[in-house]
Amino acid sequence: MSSVNLYEVLGVSSDADEPSIERAFKDISLKLHPDKANISTAPGVETEAEREARQQRNHEIFVKIIYARNILTDRVKRRSYDQERRRKKLLGSTGHQEDSAETIRRLKKLTLKVNNLLGSFRELRPQSRTSLTLPGHLEIISLFNRVVSIHAEVTNRVTKKPPSSYSPNNDKPAMRDAKTHILLIGALVSELDALLDQHKTYVARDLLYYNLRAAFSKFLNS
Structure with a gap:
């Protein structure tokens, strides 16, 4: 998940405080929890393989949400994540590998x-x-x-x-x-x-x- 913008995953700004992040996580997780998402995203007709693939996608989305919350509500992990984002942005702007x-x-x-x-x-x-x-x-x-x-x-x-x-x-x-x-x-x-x-x-x-x-x-x- 190194290329994923964790702030975008939760729909918060990069300067959001911890309570805001927790509220965003709660709102999104209630909507996208696999138990609910597997029902809300179910089409009228699908094969067994399509159902498994859809449920796997729902699971992966929820994993990203939990991961984003765990990183952004931990002061040390968030600081490290922000530093890595700045480093990648700098490397990208200078063209260095x-x-x-x-x-x-x-x-x-x-x-x-x-x-x-x-x-x-x-x-x-x-x-x-x-x-x-x-x-x-x-x-x-x-x-x-x-x-x-x-x-x-x-x-x-x-x-x-x-x-x-x-x-x-x-x-x-x-x-x-x-x-x-x-x-x-x-x-x-x-x-x-x-x-x-x-x-x-x-x-x-x-x-x-x-x-x-x-x-x-x-x-x-x-």
């Missing part, structure tokens, strides 16, 4: 986030019941471990100790892949954070595991 040092810094920052999330996932309890269709706790951890392996591989390619004649800036394919990876895994981390927040408030564990598998599959198939 992100250099290798910044790419590596972002990869390392994401490594910390991924590791923290993995710890949270390992603490989740198993399903409340067994099911042939819902994923289990071990499957979720296995999928997360695949994500961790991919992230480590991408990171190692650009942070390896080079010989004296080597410059990371010269390894253009690796840097290009790393920048693409940062966008993809950054979006995944944001979605996982939002899903865990939903689970703390209202989403049942079985539904959480179902949504987690969908999020991991989307990343791994990208």
Whole structure:
């Protein structure tokens, strides 16, 4: 969600105070909660595949709303987000591209986030019941471990100790892949954070595991 304007998601100005953000979140979430959106957006006739795609879109919209609220009502996270917006605006106006040092810094920052999330996932309890269709706790951890392996591989390619004649800036394919990876895994981390927040408030564990598998599959198939 790195390219999403979180203020626009909630329909507030960039100088909105916390109470205004909370009010906007409450109003929008009441309208766009999947339980309501899945009913209000339902056409007269649709196939099963169309219904699943529509409900997935509603879910993703709601995830963005929760993510925006969580970032903009946290003083530290909001300051970091605003700084990143200003940095991107400056880079865009000057035409400069992100250099290798910044790419590596972002990869390392994401490594910390991924590791923290993995710890949270390992603490989740198993399903409340067994099911042939819902994923289990071990499957979720296995999928997360695949994500961790991919992230480590991408990171190692650009942070390896080079010989004296080597410059990371010269390894253009690796840097290009790393920048693409940062966008993809950054979006995944944001979605996982939002899903865990939903689970703390209202989403049942079985539904959480179902949504987690969908999020991991989307990343791994990208």
